[in-house]
Amino acid sequence: MPTSPGDQQPDGRPDGAEPGPRAERDPWAAPPPGSEPVERVPYPVATPWGAPHPRNGMGVSALVLGITGVLLSLFIVLFWLAWLPALLALIFGGIGLSQARKGLATNRGMALTGVILGVAGLLIAAASAVFTAVIVDKAVDHVRAKVEESKASDESSKKAEAAAEKARHLAFGEAYTFTNGLKVTVGKPGPFTPDEFANGHAKDNKAIEVTVTVVNTGAERVRVETGLPDVSDADGATAELVIDGSGRQKVIDGYVLPGRKAVGTYAFSLPPKAAGKAEVAFSPDALKLPDAYWSGALG
Template identity: 40%
Template sequence: MSQQMQFPPGPPAPMGAPAPQTARNGLGVAALVLGVIGVLSGLIPLLFWLAGTLGLLALIFGLVGRSRVKRGQATNKGVALAGLLLGIAAMVAAVIGAVITFTAVKGAVDEINKSLETSTAQPKTGTKGEDAAATEGGASGSEGEALHAGDTAEYDSGLSVTVSKATSYSPDDFAVGHKGSNKAYKITVQLENKGKEKFDSTLTLVEARAGEDGKNAEQIFDGSVGKGFTGKILPGKSASVEFAFDAPASAKNLDVEVAPGLELDAAQWELKL
């Protein structure tokens, strides 16, 4: 009877051998990508905020990536270093872009404010007209002081506004805005463009108040008056329009206010009836 042969087991595998590690190069690559995008964003001043954010992230990722290389956990030392340097460059570009952007915005705001201060200023010294010689002080056009019949209010833009004296007016049978117990008065408003640019007269607003109580005098519309200003006035040209207002029979004065558009302050005339 045959016997089965038995062999001793082989020696065990050696213990303590280090397991292979995978290089952790992700942060270095991320630093490079973010740095490139950050620098490109920094070339556009308005994107300074994006360049700064990406540059900061690239700087952080690049530093961490280099630390991993030093510990033997990563192998892309050059990539991490390039990402770090690009991050710094992106942050510098962000600072420059911010300075350029804020300077440009400040300059634009200053120009707008300067333009508004010029266009909305009160009329300059007015020109004495028909009733100025009989009125103490004449016409000045200064803030808080009314002009008189025939006086001219002048603006820095080169526009001048003149209002004639008020004369009695007889509305036609189809007039709107006139009460039979009241009196109607007509005035002529002239706009003269002494500036260098066209003036749009379409938005010129003319209003009036009558009597000591200062109640609004309703504007009269008929076939002859009430059409208002239309179109643009060329430099060196003028335009005149007649307006009529309804006033109580006892009214002794008609206060007229002319606002030549939205950008210029209104001027006031005190007309005797």
């Protein structure tokens, strides 16, 4: 049977019936007896507009520059480039630490590491500069010593060459020993009378006879490669070799045995105005040995 209207609640529910899911309820009313309390979630607090962001750029820059400065300072050829990033790392790291103390930055460790690396880079760069300066100074001293040694050697060599050159200039009748063991003596030239078939002697010229003696002072036989001397007159002009049919000229050629000697005789024609002095140049091996010179006045 339907319930009477008197038995219903004001909201249209029967007396004692539970409210339906769609029933309207006063949100400020106390919960009905026996029901669980409703948990109220607090509203989130909104972040105020315009909050400042951490200023970590100086710390990051200090760390990067510090690493760069240390790496550059480790290379001898690049240490002079390390001071700038190391110094900037020190400056930026100091600024980063100041901002961290004021609460404007959150990377205090980066800034501190950048400062440490900047100081280390400057110290290593300075040490590398000192080391390079010492090495360069030693290298310069070494080069200077080598130059001085070379100069001394050159002077000694020049003196030795001058002494050797002087030793190769002799007077007629003196002996000179070449490095191959041949001792050569050129006697004072005497007069020579060419025959009527002579070649190389002009009329009114003065003909002289040059005698060259070669003695082997060594222990092995030595070949005389060029046994023909060169004769110059008092004016320095080359005298002409005289060849005739008398058979008095003899050219030194072939080997000279140890302890033996070979004698060569040659005739030359000098002009009358330059016949007062002569110079004879001779070498037993013109391709390997320098000439020796004999000179003097002619009778």
